[in-house]
Amino acid sequence: MDKTFQVPIADLQAQYRALRPEIDSAVARVLESGRFILGENVQRLEEEVAACCGARFGIGVASGTDALELSLAALGIGPGDEVITTPFTFGATTEVIVRLGAKPVYVDIDPDTYNIDVNAIERAITPRTRALLPVDLFGQMADRQALWRIAQEHGLYLINDSAQAIGAQQNGVPVAAVGHATALSFYPTKNLGACGDGGIVLTSDEQIARRVRQLRVHGAEGGAYFYKVPGYCSRLDEIQAAILRVKLRYLEEWNERRRQNARRYMELLQGTETVLPVTAPGNLHTYHQFTIRHRQRDALQAYLKEHGIATAVYYPLPLHLQEAYRCLGYKCGDFPHAERAAEEVLSLPVHPELSVEQIEYVAAMVRRFEEEQTP
């Protein structure tokens, strides 16, 4: 079948084929070394990712979810504490707060960027608030300067969920430079993806780094069987780290290609009913997702699917309306911007492996859908 007319939402096979000799030999070297846990590759990757994201320390862990949970745990967040966060994100952002026995307190999003509305945060602060947990959704950073100012003024921790934003910058400042800790994910489809699960905590605070290092190995320090605190079993393994180090060399080029793809969509979709993504001033977007809005989102998605184009809805139900978090007591109407976004958003394929023809085909099918709707 002509590849132009089959457009996947991600193409990990093409990514692997392009790097096959490098990845295969990196994996073979680890297999031959016999060292699979916390070796040289993990340490080097930690240094390399920390450097490229503007932090002093990196601590590799088993997933992006664990990177969030260990960050919060290292800061002592637990029962009785409130953490201010966004309802329009992947479930892990809220899940880690709840798992630690703390309470998520939601603030609505800015409808243009889908990131937390920094102007609404101060109203949600109570004497129990301990931390802010914003998300850099779809690959652009939430307003770090405003978040940091609020955190400083109210004595709160700032933890960034940057799972989707490796390589992003704001006014030239990289993603992990501001805040107490920043969590990244190496889930396979993220902009820098492993061949399995993985994540990393980034911080420039030596104490926080030390605590996360302790927590990832059962709370041990100063020898494997001496436990300072009850911890976790959450490590990034050597094979994943070796693969990630190969891919990290291509990250900038890949992110640039995503931006190019996004620009192309913007031109081709001008004048349609599609609401295009908005980049806040000063942001360098990494387009983990290219997310449009459309009044007839479900019909458009079905139409594109019929024509071989895979799309996705991130996210179809805000977290405050999820069954799992009903106990938090929120109801429909509490966060209208998040609720409306959930009804209208659609992410189009934007991955670096797309061809120009594929992007033109997707845009042409969006146009044709609209033409066929008009009576």
Ligand SMILES: *Cc1c(COP(=O)(O)O)cnc(C)c1O
């Ligand atoms: C992917 C993701 C996570 C979780 O990362 P995993 O590696 O899948 O555990 C957390 N938050 C956001 C916003 C994500 O997109």
